Amino acid sequence: MVENQPIGVFDSGYGGLTVLREIVQKLPQYDYVYLGDNARTPYGTRSFETVYHYTLECVRHLFDRGCRLVILACNTASAKALRNIQQLDLPTLAPGLDGPGLDGPNRRVLGVIRPTTEVIGNYTKTGQVGILATRGTVSSESYVVEIEKFFPELRVFQEACPMWVPLVENGEYDRPGADYFVRQHLDRLLAQSPDIDTLLLACTHYPLLVNKIRQYVPAETTILSQGGIVADSLADYLLRHPEIERQCSQHGQRTFLTTDSTADFDRQATVFYGEAVRSDMLVL
Template sequence: MNQPIGVFDSGYGGLTILREIVRKLPQYDYIYLGDNARTPYGTRSFETVYQYTLECVQHLFDRGCRLVVLACNTASAKALRNIQQLDLPVRYPGLDGPGLDGPTRRVLGVIRPTTEVIGNYSATRQVGILATRGTVTSESYLVEIEKFFPDLAVVQEACPMWVPLVENGEYASPGADYFVKQHIDRLVAKAPGLDTILLACTHYPLLLDKIRQYAPTGTTILSQGGIVADSLAHYLSRHPELEAQCSQHGRRTFLTTDSTEDFDRQATVFFGEPICSENLAL
């Protein structure tokens, strides 16, 4: 039976996560779903993001996925908790109790894996978060980092123009410099001693060269792809009963809720190799 690992994002950015997951765990089958017709999620309400994310997760379950990764910071911040606590136990009940299996479907996000390790990179104990307005407003990173590294001073900066720059292919253009410098300067002004910056949006790695250019010399810039890939590998090793249900043929399937032609052209940039997608009408 084909039971791939599902990877979801509101658009293209999650492909930077999938790229690293495939590099780390190439043996598994994967389905990537980009909800491009309804992107961006970053400016939408909690309820809307939750409903959109749940619809897409449900579709991936219908395709045979037992495990879905929300490779989207906004969806992880605004929808993951509700899906894990309210939907999975009702829709996919399993054996629940000490030492038992829990729901028969699992959904993971990208925030917790990052917050579990971010403090390991900072000597000054001051870190900055660059994210969409939705992720910043949710304060999910502040809450989660406090659990693991209560000694860290964390500042955030919302960068509303960065995703449009990336999705319109302007991430390498001179026009992007203004917006990148503007937000880096604002972030550093909030914590002049910061030595670590987390790119808490999966689109932002495409701006990495410019971010490095304007960040203070010696600053560690963290992208989430490798961190999430390592976390997924550890999760599967800790849950052999779930890992055994994930099919292993090295297959990749790509779905988009919008134009496949547009998706294939853009997605190739994010994923790093040619992509041929299928349209999904939700």
């Protein structure tokens, strides 16, 4: 048995740190390994095949580090890679690669889309919700399909916001330069229906823009970030799956990995994670 079996959290870059922050606040006792594929970000503009290949490679690495459970804290990876990994790869992973008992069927990979779509209908009064996301997530139609399963009566409107991630990563999220692009995409979304009363920030970078977003939507609009929702869903999942929960080590340890510059990662992580981190570089 591998002694250290952390929960893995994967993202294409920094955004997943906003999810990890909420998970750690909710479940501080567990060990976590965060992997940001910063060398190959952004994922949002890449093909389904490329995102799947990159995501699977990173998931395999987290498995190699002893993770039994991996969270894809990235909407694009959840939209373009999760289903294939769950259905095609987990059942065929050769047992014993990482030690006794670490075979594919005993591993789990979860995403951020399903937890959100399971509850989004509870927040709207008009039955009309707006999805703000990357082009890759919007084009996948993942949110439209998943919301239909849980709340078929809802009307779902989407808007791709390709400039929002660069704004955040270049430190412009709270500066006047962000206003034009924030307002542009919100106006386009609300032009689809004035009755949208719930907005989902379906990219883990977007919570850093929430103060700007609030300036350009009606005051009564509900704005949902995914971190808290995913944290609650993970807590519930571990409660319902004690066989997985028992295998997650509990030493309160945090490990941060990046496929690019550790100095850049550590600097940006302070913004996304809310506290200083020290990362190690991973060469894939």
